[in-house]
Amino acid sequence: LVAWTAMLAANAKLGHLARAEKVFNEMPERDVIAWNAMLAGCARARILSRTKYLFDAMPERDSVSWNALLSAYALEGHLELAKETFDGMPERDIVSWSCLLSVYSLHGHLERASELFHRSPEWSIVSYSCMLDAFSKSGYVDDAKAMFNAMPEWNLIARNSLLDAYAQHGEIQQAKSFFDSFPERDDISWTALLNAFAHGGQLSKARDMLELIPHKHEPVPWNTILAAFARSGRFETAMQHLHEMELEGIPAD
RNA sequence: CCGUGGUUAAUGU
Numbered sequence: 001l002v003a004w005t006a007m008l009a010a011n012a013k014l015g016h017l018a019r020a021e022k023v024f025n026e027m028p029e030r031d032v033i034a035w036n037a038m039l040a041g042c043a044r045a046r047i048l049s050r051t052k053y054l055f056d057a058m059p060e061r062d063s064v065s066w067n068a069l070l071s072a073y074a075l076e077g078h079l080e081l082a083k084e085t086f087d088g089m090p091e092r093d094i095v096s097w098s099c100l101l102s103v104y105s106l107h108g109h110l111e112r113a114s115e116l117f118h119r120s121p122e123w124s125i126v127s128y129s130c131m132l133d134a135f136s137k138s139g140y141v142d143d144a145k146a147m148f149n150a151m152p153e154w155n156l157i158a159r160n161s162l163l164d165a166y167a168q169h170g171e172i173q174q175a176k177s178f179f180d181s182f183p184e185r186d187d188i189s190w191t192a193l194l195n196a197f198a199h200g201g202q203l204s205k206a207r208d209m210l211e212l213i214p215h216k217h218e219p220v221p222w223n224t225i226l227a228a229f230a231r232s233g234r235f236e237t238a239m240q241h242l243h244e245m246e247l248e249g250i251p252a253d
Numbered sequence: 254c255c256g257u258g259g260u261u262a263a264u265g266u
Contacts, residue, residue, distance in 0.1 A: 005259040012260095036260040043261085067261040074262090099262040106263090129263040160264040167265085191265040223266040253266095 001027070005034045012041025036064045043072035063093045070096065074103040098126040105134040125151060129158050136165035156184060163192040170200035187213070191221045198228035207241070222250050 004027045011020035020041045027034060035058045042051040051072045058065060066089045073082040086092065086100045097120045104113035113134040120127060128151045135144040144165040151158060159182055166175035175196035182189060190213045197206035207225050210216070222245050229238035245252060 002259045007259090009260060031259095033260050038260090040260060062260095064261045069261090071261060093261095095262050097262090102262055124262085126263045131263095133263070157264050162264090164264060186265095188265045195265070220266050225266090227266055 001029060001031060001034070004028075005031075005037055008034060008041070009037040012037060012044060015045065017041055017045040017047075032058070032060050032062055032065070035059070036062070036068060039065060039068045040071075043068055043075060046072075046075060048072060048076055063089070063091055063096060066090075067093075067095050067099050070099050070103075074099070074106070077107070079103060079107060079109075094122055094124050094127075097121070098124055098130060101127055101130045105130040105137070108134070108137050110134045110138045110140075125153060125155060125158060129161050132158065132161045132165070136161065136168065139169070141165050141169050141171070156182075156186060156189070160186075160188045160192060163189060164195070167192045167196035167199060170196065172196050172200040172202065187215055187218045187220065190214075191224055194221055194224055195228075198225065203228055203232060203234075217248065217250055219250050219253060222248075223253075 004023060008020050008023040008027070011023060020038065024030070024034065024038045035054070039051060039054050039058070042054055051069065055061070055065060055069050066085065070082050070085045073085060082100060082103050086096060089096060097116070101113055101116050101120070104116060113131060117123070117127060117131050128147055132144045132147040135141075135147060144162060148154070148158065148162045159178075163175055163178055166178060175193060179185070179189060179193045194206045194209055197203070197209065206228065210221055210225060213221055226238055226241050226245070229241055242252060
């Protein structure tokens with residue numbers, strides 16, 4: 001059962017919904033975790049009707065099922081349905097709270113996010129990260145930083161979030177020294193750093209930094225620079241950059 | 254106290 005569910009979840013995660021459903025249908029038995037995996041697959045594929053249908057058809061539901069449904073509504077931008085789901089849950093765990101918080105954060109509702117954060121019975125690293133993003137999105141870099149400092153522990157996502165806050169506001173020095181202090185970095189860290197230089201008016205420096213990225217052929221950092229050239233009205237440079245991308249074998253998507 | 258685990262929540266164009 002564990003192996004079947006792992007297969008199911010892997011297919012669902014890769015977006016192979018049909019294969020996931022095939023596994024689900026062929027499984028000799030299904031427990032609530034298998035149902036939840038199938039539910040999450042539909043949610044990720046953004047087939048809301050199927051997600052809701054599965055949810056209603058499940059023989060039993062736990063908080064993971066409810067959280068998956070909440071998350072499905074959030075993905076589709078149905079804030080009210082997400083809220084109704086949250087309110088209608090028989091019990092709310094720490095993920096339920098951070099899930100609804102993420103909905104408000106992602107959609108830029110700082111007031112609602114803040115209210116929910118303070119009403120939460122407990123905070124996880126995700127709750128803090130969501131609030132950090134909510135502040136950052138609304139332009140409150142200092143509050144984002146305060147939220148970061150208030151966290152009991154930090155991971156790469158939290159660090160990337162604050163780095164992105166600096167980057168979005170073009171605070172190059174802050175971003176640079178913060179980036180240098182990271183115990184580990186991923187492509188998102190690098191992209192955020194590029195963005196700091198791009199938004200801080202040092203576009204050619206940002207371009208040069210593409211060469212320093214460990215995974216040089218990730219398309220997102222290149223697209224970031226391309227977008228920055230376009231925003232600044234340097235269309236000739238943008239076209240040249242696009243040509244360089246072709247030469248590097250980076251597909252323009 | 255720490256680590257691990259078949260399903261759900263947070264970061265870049």
